[in-house]
Amino acid sequence: MLYLDHAATTPPYDEVIDAVAEVMKLHYGNPSSIHKLGMQAEKLLNSSKDVIAGLLGVLPQEIIYTSCGTESNNMAIKGVAYNYRNRGNHMITTQIEHPSVLEVFKQLEKEGFRVTYLPVDERGIVSLDALQEALSEETILVSVMQVNNEVGSVQPIEEIGKLLAAYPKTIFHVDAVQSLTKLPLPPKAWRVDLFSASAHKFRGPKGVGFLYKQEGIHLLPLLGGGGQEYGLRSGTENVPLLVGMAKALRLSMEHMAEKSAKRYELRRRLVQGIADIPELALTGSQAEAETAPHIVHFSFPGMKAEVVVHALEKRDIYISTKSACGSGESDPSKVMLAMGCSRERAVSGLRVSFSDTHSLADADQFLSALRQTVQELAPMLHQTSARKGQRK
Structure with a gap:
């Protein structure tokens, strides 16, 4: 897990x-x-x-x-x-x-x-x-x-x-x-x-x-x-x-500075890996002075966030959508909308959050599973686009 x-x-x-x-x-x-x-x-x-x-x-x-x-x-x-x-x-x-x-x-x-x-x-x-x-x-x-x-x-x-x-x-x-x-x-x-x-x-x-x-x-x-x-x-x-x-x-x-440094190292690995997947889009600034060391947020435009969450869950990997207090809702993220994101992105936001106990190998495991998940789900986007084109 x-x-x-x-x-x-x-x-x-x-x-x-x-x-x-x-x-x-x-x-x-x-x-x-x-x-x-x-x-x-x-x-x-x-x-x-x-x-x-x-x-x-x-x-x-x-x-x-x-x-x-x-x-x-x-x-x-x-x-x-x-x-x-x-x-x-x-x-x-x-x-x-x-x-x-x-x-x-x-x-x-x-x-x-x-x-x-x-x-x-x-x-x-x-x-x-x-x-x-x-x-x-x-x-x-x-x-x-x-x-x-x-x-x-x-x-x-x-x-x-x-x-x-x-x-x-x-x-x-x-x-x-x-x-x-x-x-x-x-x-x-x-x-x-x-x-x-x-x-x-x-x-x-x-x-x-x-x-x-x-x-x-x-x-x-x-x-x-x-x-x-x-x-x-x-x-x-x-x-x-x-x-x-x-x-x-x-x-x-205890050793908070060292723990923070490790979290930022993990964050850099995750950010780079997500950026390399063309279907995904990172949210907000990636400057370390402007973002927390333990959270990476991104979206899969056109795909509902909960679909990705459950696809990863089948691989025994657990992430979330929005905050835990609102993650069961399918409405677009109010935070993302306030940041100027489109509604399409705001319904597909995904949050990865971790601790200093995680390793770079954990980050790589997640990125590998995420790439596989995107490859499996991407055809659904093309089918949806095709159906919309036919209705027009």
């Missing part, structure tokens, strides 16, 4: 699986309980937060545990909107954000907030000039993902942070679900006030994530309850998964 869908989810480390199982078995106390078992669980909860904060160069109290990236994004965006609406009702995001961001802004628009959706260019990158033009004294939030989950384009987060330094009342949120452990994101140096993360994207367990919230930023809680997580996220903490997340983050960030 060759699993190349790491942007959708990642296989957890063996050490993470063992840690989660051990905590579930031995440390099942409620961390809010005052007895010994509860205090043991609370100690694990706090030590996990210390590990995460230390790895990110932030304070432990700036880490808010959540259930996933979607909850983290909702907490950040709605929390800012509701808490700071006395400052203004304008917010800015981009046209290519994850649904857990775009759908939140659509909800807020129905509540009277005004949202600017910045366009992107053919590389899938937002314009700093467009952001500057959209900003005003009424802007309370700018939310921009660091890495697009579908095509892998990298947004200029550091430059956006510098631009927003002139707008101290505007809060900056980054969806870092696809970028954390893949690319640098120093929140203090880059003036990032909030960023979202999800453990299963860096070989941790599903069902757990966190939100970095800089001290001094206040959010209106989305859940009322027992007051856990400094009153921002009530509910009994899932200690086994939190321990697993901290361990996965530590393992993923």
Whole structure:
């Protein structure tokens, strides 16, 4: 089996699986309980937060545990909107954000907030000039993902942070679900006030994530309850998964530069191989400064993406179409359309995503299978074109 869908989810480390199982078995106390078992669980909860904060160069109290990236994004965006609406009702995001961001802004628009959706260019990158033009004294939030989950384009987060330094009342949120452990994101140096993360994207367990919230930023809680997580996220903490997340983050960030270099090496091999197949078209920029190290996106114009996915699946190779949250849909990719791609290309987009555990031999295996698949499917395109010609 060759699993190349790491942007959708990642296989957890063996050490993470063992840690989660051990905590579930031995440390099942409620961390809010005052007895010994509860205090043991609370100690694990706090030590996990210390590990995460230390790895990110932030304070432990700036880490808010959540259930996933979607909850983290909702907490950040709605929390800012509701808490700071006395400052203004304008917010800015981009046209290519994850649904857990775009759908939140659509909800807020129905509540009277005004949202600017910045366009992107053919590389899938937002314009700093467009952001500057959209900003005003009424802007309370700018939310921009660091890495697009579908095509892998990298947004200029550091430059956006510098631009927003002139707008101290505007809060900056980054969806870092696809970028954390893949690319640098120093929140203090880059003036990032909030960023979202999800453990299963860096070989941790599903069902757990966190939100970095800089001290001094206040959010209106989305859940009322027992007051856990400094009153921002009530509910009994899932200690086994939190321990697993901290361990996965530590393992993923060890030797991060070397791992990134290996991913880019794999990416170069894949890009070259795909470029050599005339029926396929790479999506966006291939400059390494403008794209994530673990994602390659391309299209097979005229062929529905799911046909290619299932053809490769028969060879025990697994890739995806669009994002995992929308991969079951046959509609054209909104991200590709926003980048100026034709509808024909936007319904045929394919995403390959991988990790530092993959090898050049894995890349070559995939490329060989892809070439065979294209050769098998290409005649279908000619038949379709012929039928269209006959109808004319």
